[in-house]
Amino acid sequence: MVDAPELPPPDWFATDRPIVSRSVPDLLAAAAATHGGRPALMTADGVAYRHDELAAASATTAGFLRSVGVGPGTAVGLLCDHHPEAVRSVIGVLRAGGVYVPVDGRWPAERIAAALHQMNCRSLLADRSTARAAYELLDRVPSLTSIVCVDGGSDAFDDPDRLTMTVGLWNAIAADPDEYRGAGFNLRPKSATFTEAEILAYRDHVVALVAAAGDGCRVLEIGCGNGLIGKALMAAGFDYVGVDPSSVAVAGLTAWAAEHDVKATIRTGYAHELGPDDEPFDVVLVASAAQFFPGPRYLATVVGECRRVLRDTGRLVIADVIDPISGDNPDLFRIPVRAWESLAGDGFAGAEILRRSGDRLPDLLQRRYDVVLAAGGSDRAADRPVLAGRPQIEASTPWSGPGPAPADAAYCIFTSGSTGQPKGVLVTHHAVANLIDWVNREFGVDVGDRLLFVTSFAFDLSIYDMFGVLSGGGSIHLLPDAVLAEPERVYDVLMSEGITFWDSAPAALSVVLTATRGRAPGGRPALRRVFLSGDWVPVSMPAEIRDRFGAATTVVALGGATEATVWSNAFVVGELDPSWPSIPYGRPMQNARYHVLDERWDPCPVGAPGDLYIGGECLASAYAGDPALTAAKFIPDPSPDRAGQRLYRTGDRARWLADGNLEFLGRLDDQVKIRGYRIELGEVQAALVRQPGVLDAAVVTAVIGGDRALCAFYVGGADPVDEARLRSRLAETLPSYMMPARLTALPALPVTANGKVDRAALAGLAARPPAIAPGTPRQDRPVPVEGDPDEVELTVRDAWVEVLGPGAGAGGDFFLAGGDSLTAARFVALVNEDAGTALKVRDVFDLLTLDALITRARAGEAALR
Structure with a gap:
């Protein structure tokens, strides 16, 4: 007689605990009341905010947000680097009752805009590093009414160094004897982009915009340069005045006017320094110059100056404006169309946007647009997005009104979508509070903890990183993104700054461990808790963690889904079974239930693979704006004793192990996890x-x-x-x-x-063939350009092949050849270990090519001697 398969016993599902039904601001307020004088947010410079200071500052942020229309359920975007003002801002959004929507500055603009647009975001919180990118989103996200630079003033949207850089640039360009290169065209002699016919077509296009005001009118051209357009206007009989910051350009155009006996005034000056004029102008022209302005605040100043010198019937023509949506010229000042309505609000009747048509202009110029602002009053309600900064935040009245309810949405994290469109997962304060209560109680997180914040705000691990440790009275150590990209510096912080808590995907920690393998400790690590989740945890990793940071370090492998509020199960890694193919998935956390079901939704026996479902208080509320997908993925719980509750269909395969742990077996569909x-x-x-x-x-x-x-x-x-x-x-x-x-x-x-x-x-x-091992004959390595290789070169070439594969050519870009941050760290570790050099991961990002890296490795070897 064959024994019936054993079903999972009921106690494996007995995870119910008293529900912590509080909002995130409530949890943080309680921590501030108890631990107010303790550090909350730390940087390399020390304590940025104590708990009581963070509570007061986030209330002020909430007050500002309420003043610009953020209220219960209002979506607010977050596009920030890792710094204290970003964390303060997130808490401020929640205190105001809003839903924060984190996006990552490394995403393409199209993806960022899709997330913000889908959530109908009214405000976008940026910082100095992302302010310009945020401004460029205005056309892509029509719902935006305010963009706020949380760590700077409204002038942070401008680049203050651009004016002085522009003078030097145009002095050099205007000195070129070639008329077209002197006007800024075809500056690379070996790669002429524009033909003479195309350049003249552009000139004639701009002249026609001016001529629309009538023959013989008085024209001021700002940024006249060497006179490509100005000469044509003079020849056509316009009363011409030119202004340019380049003294070389002004001298050349003045000489041309004198040589041709043309009456014109050409003077040196910036666009904001128009000075008094005895007679107003019919047209002020800014052609191919706005893209060199420092930014939106400077542009507004110039527009105001132009209105001052215009007749009441005059026209301001801004020609050749770069559209951010085109993706062209990201290093120049690109102006969204929506910005002009705001600029035209004072002294102009409105903005006329002229899109270019026809085939006379080359593609690059065809994608640009022109703007005409007609002087006069306007009775239209202008669409005026607000650009604000920290001074406006600090001047606000702190919000002391009601906060969010536990059932309200706290955030929306966007994940990859199978339809080609990202999907937003809405999660409530209640679910976050349940997660925090479990982690802090189960793993003893308290006032003595300091977490190194290494994950993206748009990655759901950041939810616990911000709110969990702070709720326990601990602190968060923040490093700028530029530092987080250097694993050697991250390692130094881990070893010397009293960091007790690390939380990341396995690959992120692997980069740090790999890049610093064999390096002297350089400090006494305080790390006592390592959380790893989001992907397979290599069986070898826990041992290396304990070897680096101490045998007492607790390593915890966690699992779950964004739809189940970051984590919903955990496995504390102790002794490893040599037969394990991977670290087990673990057991469900409090108020979370895991079910392995067959195609009939019946429980699978222990050891039998099935489809994985998650139920309980950890579940997200919905997919934003997609009720059909929500209904398909969040299904009614079939258990008779769970009527009215839901299960999340994870799309994973799993099985119960005999000890009550789950083993993850992979995906049902085409969803994968990479790093x-x-x-x-x-x-x-x-x-x-x-x-x-x-x-x-x-x-x-x-x-x-x-x-x-x-x-x-x-x-x-x-x-x-x-x-x-x-x-x-x-x-x-x-x-x-x-x-x-x-x-x-x-x-x-x-x-x-x-x-x-x-x-x-x-x-x-x-699948690649096996990597070439050191010692392989040289004909199988990337071939050097010239000369016999020394041992350093051979080592670098071997490492290049080992991490990228034999098909990676010697002359290409490391990352185009398939490299990434992890392989860069492995490459550096191999070179340094075998050749005794001092190569750094940053070198790979900066130098990219094999030959350049060989040169740098040789220099590093010499420095170590």
């Missing part, structure tokens, strides 16, 4: 097939250089697809972590017998 980021392969595929020349595409994962990576295959049309251009276009849509490490063209995608894409066959194509 802790959840990625829908369908979203990457959708981005590929939208590209010109790509007829079909499929995306799989494969192991490259020892790490899991995305590999994309595509079918092109009759004309070959340029891979560099394809990558560039993909980067406009996909964040860096979703960029395929490999792009491979195929005549057709392989299919299975039932007509579906044969992903197993593609995975086989994607």
Whole structure:
């Protein structure tokens, strides 16, 4: 007689505990009341905010946000670097009753805008490093009414050094004897971009904008340069005055006017220094100059100055404005169309936006637009987005009104979507409070803890990183993003700044460990708790963590989903079973239930694989704006004793182990995790097939250089697809972590017998051959350009091949060859270990090419002697 399969016993589901039904601001207020004088937010400079100071400051932020229209349920975007004002701002949003929507500055503008637009965000919180990018989103996110620089004034949207840099630039350009190069065209002699006919077509286009005001009118041109346009206006009989900050350009145009016996006034000056004029102008022209302005505040100043010198019937013509949506010239000042309504509000009747048509202008100039502001009053209600800064925040009355209810939404995190569109997961204060209560109670988080904040605000691990440790009375140590990108410096902070708590995806810690392997400790680490989640935890990692930071360090592997509020299960890693293929998934946390069900929604026996579902208080409330997806993924709990409750269909496969732990077996669908980021392969595929020349595409994962990576295959049309251009276009849509490490063209995608894409066959194509080991004959390494290689060069070339694979050429870019931050760290560790050099991960980002890295490695070797 065969024993019936054993079902999981009821006590495996007995996770119910008293529910902590409080809002996040309530938890933080309680911590401030108890631990007010203790540090809350720390930086390299010391304590930025104590708990009581953070409570007061976030109330002031909340008061400001209420004044600009943020209230219960209002979505507020967050586009910030890691610094104290960003954390203060998030808490302020929650205190005001809003829902914060974190986006990542490393995402393409299109993806950032899609998230903010989907949530109908009214305000966007930025900082000095992201203020300009935030301003450029105005056209993409029509709901925005305010953009706030939380760590600077409204002048932080401007680059104060641009004016002085522009003078030197245009003095050098105007000195060129070639008329067109002297006007700023074709500055690279070997790559002429514009033909003479195209340049003259541009000139005539701008002259026509001026001529629309009538023959012989009085014209002031700001940024006249060497006179490409001014000469044509003078020749046409206009009463011409030119102003330019370049003394070289002014001298040249003055000499030309004298030589041609043309009456004109040319003077040196900035756009904001127009000075008094005896007679007002009919037209003020700013052509191809606004893109060199410092920013929106300076532009507003110039527009005001132009109105001052215009007749009441005059026109301000701003020609050749760069549209941020075009993606062109990201280093220049790009002006959203919506900005002009605000600029035209005082003294002008409105803004006329002129889009360019026809085929006379080259593509780059065709994508730009022109603006005409007619002097006069306006009775229209202008759409005027507010640009504000920290002074406006600090001048606000602190909010002391009611805060959010536990059932209200606290945040919306966007994850990859299988349809090609990201999906926003709405999570309540109640679910966050349940998570914090569990972690802090279960793992003893208290006032003695200091967490190093390393995750993106747009990654859901950041939820606990901010609110969890602060609720326990502990502190958060913040490093700027630029420092977080240097694993050597992160390691130094871990070893010397009293950090007790690390929380990240395994890959993020692996970068730090790999880049510093063999390095002397340099301090006494205080680390006692390491949380790893978001991806498979390598079986070897816990031992290395304890070896680096001390045998008493607790390593915890956690799992869950964004839809289940960060984590909903945990496994404290003790002795490892050598037979384990991976660290077990663990047991469910308080008020969370895990179910492994078959296709009939019946429980699977212990050891039998099934579909994984999560239930309980940890569940998110919905997908933002998508009731159909919400209904499909959050289903009614089939258990008779759980009537009215929900289960989240994770899309994962799992099984119960005999000891009550879960083992994760992979995905049901095409959703994968790469370096802790959840990625829908369908979203990457959708981005590929939208590209010109790509007829079909499929995306799989494969192991490259020892790490899991995305590999994309595509079918092109009759004309070959340029891979560099394809990558560039993909980067406009996909964040860096979703960029395929490999792009491979195929005549057709392989299919299975039932007509579906044969992903197993593609995975086989994607798999790299074994890495070349040191000592392999030189003909199998990337070939040096000249000379016999020394030992340092051989070591660097071997490491290049080992982490990137034999197909990586010697002359290419490390990251275009499939590298990423993790492989960069591994590359540096291999070189330093084998060659005794002092190469750094930052060197890989800065130098990129193999030859440059060989040179740097040699210099590092010499410095160590």
